[in-house]
Amino acid sequence: MTGHDIKYDTGPDAGPDAVHDAGHHAVPVRTNMLVWAALMLLTAITVGVTSFDFGFLNVVVALSVATTKAGLVILWFMHLRYEGRVIRLMVFTAFVILAIAIGLTFFDVAYR
Amino acid sequence: MHEHRDYEGAKIGMWLFLFTEVLLFGGLFLLYAVYLHRYPAEFHAAGKDLSRIFGTANTIVLITSSLCMALAISALQRGKVVLSQRLVLLTVAMAGVFLVNKFFEWSAKIGHGIYPDSPALLKLPPGEMVFFNLYYLMTGLHGIHVIIGGAVLMYGWHLMRVGRVTPEHFVFLENGGLYWHLVDLVWIYLFPLFYLVV
Structure with a gap:
């Protein structure tokens, strides 16, 4: 998919520090496909792992896999990896606030 | 006519809205977590009643639809408008498949008398009742989001057709x-929380 009509593609090596027109960075098709393949693999893992009984660890594994998948979606599909500092900081802050809400609730529930 | 455009501002606004969505669902996940902590055995028993096949199929459908959406954006950025339009339609089609699956899944559950406030549900232990109520609330709210998302993307497709995107x-x-x-x-x-619990 590297035709002559590429306008904004700064190449597959363009990381977050690459110089590019903010937000006009076209993610290469190959990258999107790889992210999809990783998401599928993780889905297979999370389904497969349920045939083993690790007790409480099953929840930990399920949530770890889900969070890895969420990270892939946010960073690549939602282009966070290619965003500027402002949006990245905003997203980070939002998830810290969510973590505080969850953490404090469990602090309460666990020691009741 | 001069048209003011603020690309960065539009995206920041969207992210701010998404944060409210994260907190909305986050609150419900918190509710789920606290009740899972209180009724682990009941959640385990109730979770077994949900169809893992439907859940896995819908996961594959939704992840693939997300890929199509990401590809649609990339295609548009490269100037391939027709391809982008097709990919958006494919994304919306998968949203439809997801909802059809969900319809059959809910129908089967309701057919077995399991729905909020049903006589069969009220006879279940409190933990299982909570599980199914949360199941309907959270997958229902998510389903509404799928419908809204599909509508928004169809509108985006329309805007591409008339040359405004x-x-x-x-x-x-x-x-x-x-x-x-x-x-x-x-x-x-x-x-994982509803279909693969513990």
Whole structure:
């Protein structure tokens, strides 16, 4: 998919520090496909792992896999990896606030 | 006519909206977590009643739809408008498949007399009752998001057709895509918590 009509593609090596027109960075098709393949693999893992009984660890594994998948979606599909500092900081802050809400609730529930 | 465009501002606005969505679902996940902590055995028993096949199928459908959406944005950025339109339609089609699956899944559950406030549900132990109520509330709210997301993307498709979303100005479609990926994101957590519990 590297035709002559590429306008904004700064190449597959363009990381977050690459110089590019903010937000006009076209993610290469190959990258999107790889992210999809990783998401599928993780889905297979999370389904497969349920045939083993690790007790409480099953929840930990399920949530770890889900969070890895969420990270892939946010960073690549939602282009966070290619965003500027402002949006990245905003997203980070939002998830810290969510973590505080969850953490404090469990602090309460666990020691009741 | 001069038209004011603020690409960065539009995206920041969309992210701010998405944060409210994250906190909305986050609150419900918190509710789920606290009740899982209180009724682990009942959640385990009730979770077994949900169809793992439907859940897994819908996970695959939604992740693939997210891929199509991401590809649609990339295609548009490269100036391939027709390809982008087709990919958006494919994304919406998969949203439809997801909802059809969900319809059959809910119908089967309701057919077995399991729905909020049903006589059969009220006879269940409190933990299982909570599980199914949360199941309907959270997958229902998620389903509404799938419908809204599909509608937003169809509108984006329309805007491409009439030339108001173009390879130069595509922030509407990109923000619609962000919304769609959030819908996928929520499902990524709903799936293991309801269909694969403990």
